[in-house]
Amino acid sequence: MQVVNIRQLKNNPSVALRYAKQDLVMVTNRDEPDSLIISMEQLSGIPNLEQVRLVLGISLFRNKQLSLMAAAKVANKSLSEMITIVSEQGIPVADYTQNEVEAEATFAEQWLHNNSNDEAA
Structure with a gap:
């Protein structure tokens, strides 16, 4: 090519x-x-x-x-x-490294935790 x-x-x-x-x-x-x-x-x-x-x-x-x-x-x-x-x-x-996957998972967990606290209030 x-x-x-x-x-x-x-x-x-x-x-x-x-x-x-x-x-x-x-x-x-x-x-x-x-x-x-x-x-x-x-x-x-x-x-x-x-x-x-x-x-x-x-x-x-x-x-x-x-x-x-x-x-x-x-x-x-x-x-x-x-x-x-x-x-x-x-x-x-998707082609992620192990570190990228872990960073995405950590971000998602934090986001879910923060949003579940907002809804409980």
């Missing part, structure tokens, strides 16, 4: 289009994946384009090249559908 940023795409779109004839081209905006370019020649003759889009979206999410929402857009699925699909594939939807 080739990668070009927005500035490169604006300055010389023919390079990105030439790359797209051979492979997928990821367009980044401020170092974040933004768009994919693929030539129509590469798509011609694909009997099940929806399945291809789904596999592409899953793959890009699994490889941490796209967010779950962006992958859902590639796959032409809603966010909830995509969450279900990647979960069924055994791909973690």
Whole structure:
């Protein structure tokens, strides 16, 4: 997969289009994946384009090249559908370290404790 940023795409779109004839081209905006370019020649003759889009979206999410929402857009699925699909594939939807999980749990416990005290008053 080739990668070009927005500035490169604006300055010389023919390079990105030439790359797209051979492979997928990821367009980044401020170092974040933004768009994919693929030539129509590469798509011609694909009997099940929806399945291809789904596999592409899953793959890009699994490889941490796209967010779950962006992958859902590639796959032409809603966010909830995509969450279900990647979960069924055994791909973690959230990627937290042990410390991050513990910090989130501590915050949630404190929030619940504070809110239960408010309701009791």
